[in-house]
Amino acid sequence: EPEVTQTPSHQVTQMGQEVILRCVPISNHLYFYWYRQILGQKVEFLVSFYNNEISEKSEIFDDQFSVERPDGSNFTLKIRSTKLEDSAMYFCASSEELEGSSGAAYNEQFFGPGTRLTVL
Amino acid sequence: LAKTTQPISMDSYEGQEVNITCSHNNIATNDYITWYQQFPSQGPRFIIQGYKTKVTNEVASLFIPADRKSSTLSLPRVSLSDTAVYYCLALTSSGSARQLTFGSGTQLTVLP
Numbered sequence: 001e002p003e004v005t006q007t008p009s010h011q012v013t014q015m016g017q018e019v020i021l022r023c024v025p026i027s028n029h030l031y032f033y034w035y036r037q038i039l040g041q042k043v044e045f046l047v048s049f050y051n052n053e054i055s056e057k058s059e060i061f062d063d064q065f066s067v068e069r070p071d072g073s074n075f076t077l078k079i080r081s082t083k084l085e086d087s088a089m090y091f092c093a094s095s096e097e098l099e100g101s102s103g104a105a106y107n108e109q110f111f112g113p114g115t116r117l118t119v120l
Numbered sequence: 121l122a123k124t125t126q127p128i129s130m131d132s133y134e135g136q137e138v139n140i141t142c143s144h145n146n147i148a149t150n151d152y153i154t155w156y157q158q159f160p161s162q163g164p165r166f167i168i169q170g171y172k173t174k175v176t177n178e179v180a181s182l183f184i185p186a187d188r189k190s191s192t193l194s195l196p197r198v199s200l201s202d203t204a205v206y207y208c209l210a211l212t213s214s215g216s217a218r219q220l221t222f223g224s225g226t227q228l229t230v231l232p
Contacts, residue, residue, distance in 0.1 A: 033220070035222075042224050042225045043158070043207060043222045045220040048220065058219045093163070106211060108154065109164075111156075111163030112163055114161075114162075
């Protein structure tokens with residue numbers, strides 16, 4: 001069964017450093033997402049990406065964050081200058097394009113196993 | 121501010137039916153409501169998705185009233201392995217801004 005993969009599984013960095021989290025979505029999916037989950041808290045949406053541009057983003061996704069699909073398989077999240085409060089589990093997800101013309105935006109999402117980011 | 125709220129926790133016994141309700145008062149007009157299950161240290165896993173009325177699959181049912189401001193996940197005959205956190209997910213709008221919003225999550229504990 002195809003699955004979303006993420007690397008690394010754990011990233012430790014110093015405050016102020018740049019980090020890039022990598023994801024390989026399911027190959028025929030066209031929608032990509034990043035979420036974060038601070039330890040013990042709920043999952044929070046960061047950004048959705050479709051057709052090589054951001055579809056929606058949350059207030060968390062400020063200028064310190066960026067996403068990119070550098071080739072046909074990878075989807076990356078960059079944090080330019082990490083802060084202590086960026087420590088969290090970061091999940092990538094992908095979904096197929098919805099069939100029909102319901103007008104709905106988002107289909108079932110398949111999540112990766114996550115990258116645990118620790119900022120020291 | 122868009123809010124999507126759920127009960128913090130619920131306890132149930134094996135074999136019982138469990139209903140978890142989510143309130144999403146700022147849901148976008150034409151998008152799905154989706155429910156996910158999350159085990160510790162894992163990514164969320166899709167359970168069920170619906171737009172209105174009732175949807176049923178092999179693991180759950182989803183009830184959505186006409187105003188779509190809430191939804192109820194129904195798990196029939198839960199087992200110990202259903203102990204997990206359950207989240208609703210909806211596309212919410214606040215002014216011109218839209219974002220995918222997870223509910224606060226409900227920790228379901230199934231007891232023997």
